[in-house]
Amino acid sequence: xxxxxxxxxxxxxxxxxxxxxxQVNSLGNKIFCTFRSKDKGKDEKFVGEKxxxxxxxxxxxxxxxxxxxxxxxxxGLIGMLFQIPVKTLDFTWxxxxxxxxxxxxxxxxxxxxxxxxxxxxxxxGMNSGIDVQTGKxxxxxxxxxxxxxxxxxxxxxxxxxxxxxxxxxxxxxxxATGNPNAVTQTK
Numbered sequence: 001x002x003x004x005x006x007x008x009x010x011x012x013x014x015x016x017x018x019x020x021x022x023q024v025n026s027l028g029n030k031i032f033c034t035f036r037s038k039d040k041g042k043d044e045k046f047v048g049e050k051x052x053x054x055x056x057x058x059x060x061x062x063x064x065x066x067x068x069x070x071x072x073x074x075x076g077l078i079g080m081l082f083q084i085p086v087k088t089l090d091f092t093w094x095x096x097x098x099x100x101x102x103x104x105x106x107x108x109x110x111x112x113x114x115x116x117x118x119x120x121x122x123x124x125g126m127n128s129g130i131d132v133q134t135g136k137x138x139x140x141x142x143x144x145x146x147x148x149x150x151x152x153x154x155x156x157x158x159x160x161x162x163x164x165x166x167x168x169x170x171x172x173x174x175x176a177t178g179n180p181n182a183v184t185q186t187k
Contacts, residue, residue: 004164006160006161006164007161010157010160010161013157014157017150017153019077019078020078020081020082023076023078023079023084024084027046027073027084027086029048029049030046030047030048030049030086030087031046031047031048031049031063031068031086031087031088031089032044032045032046032071032073032086032087032088032089033045033046033047033054033056033061033063033088033089033090033091033098034088034089034090034091035054035056035057035061035091035092035093036090036091036092036093037056037057037093038093043056043057047063049063049065049087051063054089054091056091057093059093059096060096061091061096061097061098062096062097062098063089063098064089064097064098067089067097067098067099067100067101068087068088068089068101069087069088069089069090069101070085070086070087070088071085071086071087071088072084072085073085073086
């Protein structure tokens with residue numbers, strides 16, 4: 001059984017959509033951390049949002065949600081086609097905390113100041129700040145519209161495929177019955 005051109009393109013489209021969905025979801029709960037060492041080298045690593053620390057060259061560096069910025073991630077095949085916004089933190093060898101995105105300083109947070117901060121409020125503040133930067137407004141209708149769009153694309157693909165196969169079977173029937181008005185397919 002040979003696959004038609006339409007079916008092939010539908011399969012490719014579905015594969016691309018699945019890859020984009022997978023990459024967006026796999027990067028959604030991670031923070032892209034960069035580290036500049038004394039020897040002017042740069043290391044990069046993804047860590048989970050809730051890890052609390054990141055390890056670079058034997059050092060332990062604290063993840064501070066108030067210092068998160070957004071980067072359009074352009075790596076990989078899907079990243080080149082669709083730039084994915086990811087959360088980032090920039091660390092240097094001279095400080096355990098990430099650079100402040102407002103003035104690029106690496107101020108030191110004391111343990112007392114960190115103890116007074118509620119981590120739940122930090123995460124809520126980080127997520128609301130990221131939502132404002134990316135223009136995302138979390139609501140039920142927004143999520144519903146995304147899923148409705150995906151369902152509509154799948155339905156259109158299914159209808160196109162079934163109609164295409166129905167036309168082929170009608171053409172074969174007309175050719176088999178010897179109808180002089182039958183539409184013949186040119187090769």
